[in-house]
Amino acid sequence: MKYEGEPAEGNVPCSGLITIYIPIHSKLFISMIPSPGPALFAAVTKATCEAFRRAEITLPSDVIEALRNARESETSEIARGELANILANLEMAERLSVPICQDTGVPVVYLTIPPHVPLTTEIYGAIAEGVRMATEEVPLRPNVVDPLTRENSGDNTGTGMPAIHVRPGDSLTITVLPKGAGAENMSRISMMLPSEREQIPKFLAETMLIAGGKPCPPVILGVGIGGTFDEAASLAKEALLDPIDTMTPYEQELLDAVNMLGIGPMGLGGSTTALAVKVKTAGCHTASLPVAVNVQCWACRRATVEVPT
Secondary structure, eight states, X not given: OOOTTXXXXXXXXXXXXXXXXXXXXXXXXXXXXXXXOHXXXXXXXXXXXXXXXXXXXXXXXXXXXXXXXXXXXXXXXXXXXXXXXXXXXXXXXXXXXXXXXXXXXXXXXXXXXXXXXXXXHHHHHHHHHHHHHHHHHTTOOOOOBOTTTOOBOSXXXXXXXXXXXXXXXXXXXXXXXXXXXXXXXXXXXXXEOGGGGGGHHHHHHHHHHHHTTTTOSSEEEEEEEESOHHHHHHHHHHHTTSOSSOOOHHHHHHHHHHHTTOOOGGGSOOSOSEEEEEEEEEOOOTTOEEEEEEEEOSOOOOEEEEEOO
């Protein structure tokens, strides 16, 4: 993605220095690193806005194909009708350039950053500005509130929002995963015992049995296994970024356990309660087995935009 008036390649000129205090070996050191500059700030802002625009209006091709396949294979006439309505909704959203769903979610962002781009508070600020821009332009429903006072920020930003996850990479990319409340509220975590590995399929099925039609099935389940309490939840959400057109045998086993429930599209019965299960794992303590399930509705909205550097 290129922007008018910006260099096609090479580093963006720096504009000043930022002082960052880094504790190393219990001592305080001062590291002077260059600020990314206004051109990169503007590019990150635009890329963030564009990523949310794409995610909110058009679903990834693998998700659309999974919905079509589900419509063809469904045994229930009511379920086929619900899936047909979903596909018609997708076509209309793209044709009219409007969000797929009235709940445009909260902004979850995965930032991939290369070694030559400094990670500074300005990058975070640019992403937040991109969220504000998307809120006005797409538009997005203002969903972000203070958890205690319930005061709405009006622009989908706030303390810890957008939720930004940073990872190293070869290029600067913005990946967004807008997350609605209906599905997110049904997500669960369990700190299992190491001997309870065989209970994982039951835990997923139980999660969906409790959820019923609330998360707007057919769902996609992101599953995080291992790590720590917080890492399992993070892995579960990140698993939702993976394409759903392929699954491992274990993921298929978990999917079969969920689809045996017969909850079906929109909770009205049918053979398609879930479209896919995606699993991510991490090493964990020998005495624990954390398992997290992040529930995603049929509208698995994700999009990536690369920022020229």
